[in-house]
Amino acid sequence: MEEPNSKPVLIREVWAKNLESEFSLIRQLIPQYPFVSMDTEFPGVIFKQQILTKSYHHQNLHPLDEYNLLKANVDSLNLIQVGLTLSDVAGNLPHLGTNNSFIWQFNFRDFDVARDKHATDSIALLRKQGIDFERNVVDGVDSVHFAAMMFSSGLLYNKAVTWVTFHxxxxxGYMVKILTHRTLPTRLDEFLWVVKRLFGNKVYDIKHMIRYCDSLYGGLDRVAQTLKVYRVVGKSHQAGSDSLLTCHVFQKIRDTYFVKGGHKKCSSVLFGLELEAFHSRVVNRGGKNRLCPQINFSYNVFIPQIITFGKALS
Known part of the structure; x- marks a missing residue:
């Protein structure tokens, strides 16, 4: 699958010195490019579920257990990179009046490999893929400043924006942590409410969507390979490159497996965190017309007031 406008893609590396100017640019582009594909890089996982039997699979964890593991890891670790790809409904990327197209990669200073907790194998992989941890500490973006820019960017609280992710x-989890500047909510339903409040109803997790697509399974690279969607810039496990591949995979899946807006039935479901109490549709796994479960946020739960940069999530 070729990028629709076929222009070479360049990654705009974002550091502390150009954070505000890049967000100013993004703010201007959102009305024309309201699809935001996101990927993050973080220092692996340090808390894992104990496997009790050989037949037990991690994907069979109950969503509440999955969230407890997520919270334990996200609360203890710091973000390394965020990748954002902006596109229009056809998958075209911003060209900024040039012969190139552009995506964004934010490098954070919050993680110090010499000081902070991490999974050694994950750090080795990220270093191999080109992440310069030492430069990040010196030149990287402070997450508090990033959060302030996010709140003024038009990316949040915007019903026109569609968010696309993979698993x-x-x-x-990391976005909620840095946007609220605190640990994740204790309860899964509270976390899902905050995600919905910040990012809206048009959130798509491709890992959830492929449950309803014949022959698609596995990680992002495997799914892309099956769909004959190719990485056009950067390397795997670089947030910018992975966000672009996520964008292209979503476009291909939407246009191949979901017709007449059928993909909308899969919105607002995060893979692995699908609470039955949030499901508003029944999945008939044996039928041809399967509907995706959809989160329903209309019921009453206690949500603590979260005030960040003068905004109340209440």
């Missing part, structure tokens, strides 16, 4: 629990 997004950690992506939204």
């Amino acid at each position: 997004s629990a950690h992506d939204f």
Whole structure:
């Protein structure tokens, strides 16, 4: 699958010195490019579920257990990168009046490999893929400043924006952590409410969507390979490159497996965190016309008031 406008894609590296100017640019582009594909890179996982039997699979964890693991890891670790790809409904990327197209990669200073907790194998992989941890500490973006820019960017609280992710629990976990500047909510339903409040109803997790697509399974690279969607810039496990691949995979899945807006039935479900209490549709796994479960936020739950940069989430 070729990028629709076929222009070479360049990654706009974002550091502390150009954070505000890049967000100013993004703010201007959102009305024309309201699809935002996101990926994050973080220092692996340090808390894991104990496997009790050989037949037990991690994906069979109850959503509440899955969230407890997510919270334990996100609360203890710091974000390394965020990748954002802006596109229009046809998948065209911003060209900024040039012969190139552009995506964004934010590099954070919050994680110090010499000081902070991490999974050694994950750090080795990220370093191999080109992440310069030492430069991040010196030149990287402070997450508090990033959060302030996010709130003024038009990316949040915007019903016109569609968010696209792949296996997004950690992506939204780290985003909620830095946007609220605190640890994740204790309860899964509270976390899902905050995600919905910040990012809206048009959130798509491709890992959830492929449950309803024949022959698609596995991670982002495997799904892309099956669909014959190719990485056009950067390397895997670089947030900018992965966000672009996520964008292209979503476009291909939407246009191949979901017709007449059928993908909308899969919105607002984060893979692995699908609470039955939130489901408003029944999945008939044996039938041809299967409907995706959809989160319903209309019921009453206690949500603590979260005030961040003068905004109340209440």
